[in-house]
Amino acid sequence: MEDEYIEDSDMLDVLDKQIVHALTADARIPFARLGAILDISEQTAARRYRSLRRRGMIHVSGQVNSVPLGHTKWLLRIRSTPSRAPVLAETLARVPDLSWVSLLSTGYEVFCTGRPRSAERRDELLLRLIPRVSDVLELSVHESMRQFPLADEWPRYGRLLSARQLSELGPRPSLWEPSGPESPVTLSREDGIMLTILGRDGRAPYAQISAATGWSATRVARRMSELVESGVLYFDLDFAMGAMGYNARALLWMRVRPGDLEKAGLTIAAYSEVAFLSAISGPANLFASVACRDTAHLYRFVTERLGSLEGIGDVEVTPALRTYKQSQTLLDVHRPGVVPSL
Template sequence: MPDDSPMESSVMDVLDKQIVHALVHDARIPFAKLGGILETSEQTVARRYRSLRQRGILHVSGQVNAVPLGHARWVLRLKSTPDKALRLAESLARFPDLSWVTLLSTGSEVTCVSRPRSVERRDALLLHTLPRAPQVLELTAHEVMHRFPPDEEWPRYRHLFTAEQLEELGPHRSRPASAGPDVLVDLSAADEAMLALLGRDGRAPYAQLAAETGWTAPRVARRMAELVAAGVLYFDLDFAIERMGYGVRGALWLRVRPSDLDAVGRAMTTHPEIVFVAATTGPSNLMASIICRDTAHLYRYVTERLGALDGITGLEVTPSLRVLKQAQTLLDSDRIALVR
């Protein structure tokens, strides 16, 4: 049986990585079930999970997919002067509709993802708040037309499981649906309360969610399942990649021939370095997020993996100088800040 003592080091062992993969696969998997699959105790799994959270390595959150609610996702690129860019990024990180707020290595550009929950909030951000901000010199908004689902979610630890263990894990339950329902979903005040709590803690117990919403625990479970099935709710993990042994994070902005766009996007989802890839509007029509061990690894990826794909006519690589906010959490240096 693996050692169940808390790990003070930021290094992750095999059991930690197996727990991470299981959470990526099913963010709310019961620890008793996971302990049985990994042939260890429920208490050991729970202690390891708490250690990963306390060391600022990961955070599980429930996320709202705005597409089934009738709203698009946008990737924003904002140019500033070098002396104001960090202040701009810090301000953007406080916006609830913005995620993945990143200061690029140029020191004068910030990127973020906007997931507005209403047309009014979208217009307020894109037409009023950002254009009028004194730090913003230029704004480019790329609408996400299509997200290419990965064949395996990063950090790709599936190889640490046997075929029998993977079968016991069952179908993937955390990945956002690729398409929304035929009928748009309306969210009640109780739905919003549940989603807000899941945003802070994706593994919040049903009893806690019931107390927050005024529902019974069985009703919470049913409604959560309905929202997941509708593609409105999905679960995501934020990682402190430096504490996992990765030193380079960035974005790729590709120009691809329209006839090759789908093939290139699908091919990139099989690359271990790629975390996210989507077809977008704008001057580049394919955008991807990438994580590499170091700059040499990034160079090999660009020249060998991307270089082997037909149809790419242009590429811009923008390494991250600092990530201030991920999907849900703020980063404090190289660790995830505690979510309250």
């Protein structure tokens, strides 16, 4: 099966897509450098970016990778009473430690990921806060043990840039190798302030962060670089998937023979439909989030792509009925898949 890219969305033209890919490689790239790489003016680069953001097509945010902090990422499946599941999803979407909050097609199951920055916050979320909510009937918790790096950052627009342009952008640093730093990274109060600001706007100016932390702009830039190099801080993009032509998002829970898990993960990570892939704990040992054009596309992906791989014994497909929150962006639930202007 050939890669099924979205080529006909009238919401993004080629230049928009090139800018999107550049941001996946370097979310804080200066507009002057972006313009030079794409052979456009600095003003055009800035205007296009602001248009993308104003229209709610993208949102850049700074994210905390909990592994270098000595913690991990958790995937949560929460069963609720059918009538209360949407309210539960809306509530969980407002919890800062939780992201990718979705109501699954069963209508009474909520999925989300958790990235608590401390053991105390982890225990608060998993042992007290969520289990004690009256609408929660069952909680299933899975640890992300190995996140597989994608061959090209989603939505995989890198093919629209020349070899020279890709070389000038450089590779995005890989954060997902199994081993982390030798010792956990410690965050200061000022680090926390900076990370909170970047969580709201990944391109927040150094001057804004400087005013909030009391650091000089030079120190802000240096500390930000240190956190990126340590793997604690990375930058992510949220997208208006529906407006970009991706109308079928699904979560796949796969059972793979342990000896085939690494090979299967690396193979699946290269597929264009895959936005996230991780080896996990629990009955299923491989989890994927995929974005497809429609249900027929999703069916072909499951039967042809996954069905042809050795070692996969079972696949549970749970389509996302509605997404309430992406990495940090609360979505307009009245217009599923659309990111409100921020």
